[in-house]
Amino acid sequence: MALLNILKEGDETLRKKSRPVEKLSPRLIQLLDDMQETLKESGGVGLAAPQVGILRRVVLVDNGEEVLELINPEIIETRGEQTDYEGCLSCPGKWGITKRPAYVKVRAMNRKGKYYEADGTGLTARCFCHELDHLDGTLFIDKVERMLTEEEIENL
Numbered sequence: 382m383a384l385l386n387i388l389k390e391g392d393e394t395l396r397k398k399s400r401p402v403e404k405l406s407p408r409l410i411q412l413l414d415d416m417q418e419t420l421k422e423s424g425g426v427g428l429a430a431p432q433v434g435i436l437r438r439v440v441l442v443d444n445g446e447e448v449l450e451l452i453n454p455e456i457i458e459t460r461g462e463q464t465d466y467e468g469c470l471s472c473p474g475k476w477g478i479t480k481r482p483a484y485v486k487v488r489a490m491n492r493k494g495k496y497y498e499a500d501g502t503g504l505t506a507r508c509f510c511h512e513l514d515h516l517d518g519t520l521f522i523d524k525v526e527r528m529l530t531e532e533e534i535e536n537l
Contacts, residue, residue: 382418385433390472396518399429399436401453405494409439413450413492416441420448425470427508429515432471440512444505451489451499454513458486463503466529466537467511467521476534477525485509 388395402409412435420428420441430439442449461483468476485506488498501509511521522528529537 382414384422385415385419387419387423387428387432387470388434390469390475390520390522392471394434394436395431395471395515395520397431397436398518399431399438399516401438402490405452405492409437409452410492412437412439413441417448417450423470426504427512428470429512431515431518438516440516442499442501442505442508442512444499444501444508449489449499450492451487451512452491454487454489454509454516456485456509456513457488457498458484458500459506460484463507464526465507467507467525469511469521471515472520472522474534475522476529476537477522478527478529479507479521479524480526481507481510487513 426443428441430437438453440451459482463483464480467479484502486500
């Protein structure tokens with residue numbers, strides 16, 4: 382496994398649409414393993430392949446119990462609304478208030494090629510939306526209602 386470089390805001394790769402994964406391969410499994418290590422080291426709760434320079438529809442989401450590997454994920458259900466602060470590994474030091482669904486259910490493939498569904502509320506729901514946005518070239522700063530001040534960030 383290897384630590385991958387996380388691209389930062391301003392890198393044009395982050396604004397491109399990712400392509401679906403057509404087939405599972407040893408290279409994809411290696412990407413998942415490397416993304417797992419990179420996410421763990423970063424202290425974040427989610428990571429999308431475009432953030433490490435790979436334009437494929439692959440994301441990881443740490444739901445507090447396990448790190449979900451989502452290949453070709455799609456949101457299949459949302460309910461409610463939540464407004465909370467959000468940050469991004471690709472936008473270090475920036476935090477903002479965003480509105481997201483309170484509940485999100487996704488459908489995705491795992492590393493063995495099996496489709497499954499996962500759902501979550503609160504931070505997990507927020508993370509599903511945030512990471513899937515990356516797959517379409519969207520950053521949280523595009524959806525922010527208000528950026529937090531330095532003082533507010535210090536108090537997080």
